[in-house]
Amino acid sequence: MSPTQARSTTTRARILSAAQAQFAKDGYERATIRAVASLAGTDPALVIRYYGSKEGLFAAATHFDLCLPSLDHVAHADIGETLVRHFLALWEGNPADPSLRILLRAAVTHAEAATRIRGLFAEQVLPAIRVVAPDRPALRAGLVASQILGLALCRYILEVPPLVDMKPDDVIACIAPTLQRYLAAPLDGGFTANA
Amino acid sequence: MSPTQARSTTTRARILSAAQAQFAKDGYERATIRAVASLAGTDPALVIRYYGSKEGLFAAATHFDLCLPSLDHVAHADIGETLVRHFLALWEGNPADPSLRILLRAAVTHAEAATRIRGLFAEQVLPAIRVVAPDRPALRAGLVASQILGLALCRYILEVPPLVDMKPDDVIACIAPTLQRYLAAPLDGGFTANA
DNA sequence: GGCTTAAGTCAACGCATGTTGACTTTTGCG
DNA sequence: CGCAAAAGTCAACATGCGTTGACTTAAGCC
Numbered sequence: 332m333s334p335t336q337a338r339s340t341t342t343r344a345r346i347l348s349a350a351q352a353q354f355a356k357d358g359y360e361r362a363t364i365r366a367v368a369s370l371a372g373t374d375p376a377l378v379i380r381y382y383g384s385k386e387g388l389f390a391a392a393t394h395f396d397l398c399l400p401s402l403d404h405v406a407h408a409d410i411g412e413t414l415v416r417h418f419l420a421l422w423e424g425n426p427a428d429p430s431l432r433i434l435l436r437a438a439v440t441h442a443e444a445a446t447r448i449r450g451l452f453a454e455q456v457l458p459a460i461r462v463v464a465p466d467r468p469a470l471r472a473g474l475v476a477s478q479i480l481g482l483a484l485c486r487y488i489l490e491v492p493p494l495v496d497m498k499p500d501d502v503i504a505c506i507a508p509t510l511q512r513y514l515a516a517p518l519d520g521g522f523t524a525n526a
Numbered sequence: 527m528s529p530t531q532a533r534s535t536t537t538r539a540r541i542l543s544a545a546q547a548q549f550a551k552d553g554y555e556r557a558t559i560r561a562v563a564s565l566a567g568t569d570p571a572l573v574i575r576y577y578g579s580k581e582g583l584f585a586a587a588t589h590f591d592l593c594l595p596s597l598d599h600v601a602h603a604d605i606g607e608t609l610v611r612h613f614l615a616l617w618e619g620n621p622a623d624p625s626l627r628i629l630l631r632a633a634v635t636h637a638e639a640a641t642r643i644r645g646l647f648a649e650q651v652l653p654a655i656r657v658v659a660p661d662r663p664a665l666r667a668g669l670v671a672s673q674i675l676g677l678a679l680c681r682y683i684l685e686v687p688p689l690v691d692m693k694p695d696d697v698i699a700c701i702a703p704t705l706q707r708y709l710a711a712p713l714d715g716g717f718t719a720n721a
Numbered sequence: 722g723g724c725t726t727a728a729g730t731c732a733a734c735g736c737a738t739g740t741t742g743a744c745t746t747t748t749g750c751g
Numbered sequence: 752c753g754c755a756a757a758a759g760t761c762a763a764c765a766t767g768c769g770t771t772g773a774c775t776t777a778a779g780c781c
Contacts, residue, residue, distance in 0.1 A: 338748090339758060358635035360555040364739060374760055379740060438684055439634045440553035445684050452686055473680065473688035474700055480684075481676015485668065489633055489640050489675075491647055493668035505669055509704050533778090534728060559769060569730055574770060 343381050345371040350392045355429040359437040395430035399459045410463055411511030415503045418479050422487055452476055464514045474513040482506060538576050540566040545587045550624040554632040590625035594654045605658055606706030610698045613674050617682055647671055659709045669708040677701060
């Protein structure tokens, strides 16, 4: 790669990084191309040249992977805890991946972002859960998603007081048994009778 | 009330109703005063005259009450189910109250809406839960909120496939035991050791 | 009936946005 | 060096927004 190509690559990366920061902070509609360019130390026109449009920039800023661990070699009793721990690390890791924050902030008003989240669910969460919960995996994965996303919403977006201040290990201790039940509860009896 | 006052009251109500519909559908930033006025069959200027600004219109469109039932006369074992059932009715009732949908859609990017949700939590959810779970009520209420909001997010906003298609009674059967555990689980042992 | 006040309408302003095209600067290569 | 292509910059456009003020219409009251 020639030096001049390297420079453009660097600029593109700076723009993408700035875009992720702005989308994560302000959501899709409040984030502006001008603010992204300013944060990246460049020009709005360059942002458009490299990413085509605001939509294209958003798509590029949210291409990522949940990196779910394979659950089939985890002790059955530890699957719930493994899942919460993984998602907490995703949100709070150093550096934290901003993509989930971006996606969650945007998905509420942006149809394509919502589709993307459903895609993550169908292509990454559901398959991982299918291998450890072969009966009604979609239902179980959906319940897991509702608790995980609800936790993320309250802790990282809405900042509901008791949840935002908890230590990660305490969050794990509270949430893990819920996921464990969603994954392992028998279908007859106390779970869901019909359907 | 004179007929002319009655007319203005009707118009104000039509505007408010249209605003709720638009905010619920599009979120705060995508909803426009012009669209609200058009849906209400009136003029944008009138919207501003009656509600001062877009912020004022939003504030008026989200003044509401969770109408939580008093839990102190519910059998202990039924509190979880009572709560889910109540929130499901709030979202799906006929007519469904659009306020929660509006608030959830907006809170993700609108600071004041997020504050409003925290206010609902502190002033309505927390007190109701305090009377049935006197030890660490804030923690328990926070966990309940995370599951309820996560369910609402997945079922009504993101429309994650397995959750959006479930019958209300099945949702209740799945979620109620989770809330029950959050409210009634002993603090030592499997819940959260320290903190 | 005519005057006062409120209800409703219209056109316009100022502003911020995404996006475009022409321009200038820098780089790589013969 | 000198040219071609790429990287980067600038000013401007068109559009849609919230909001404003002047205007017109209708209603209530003496």
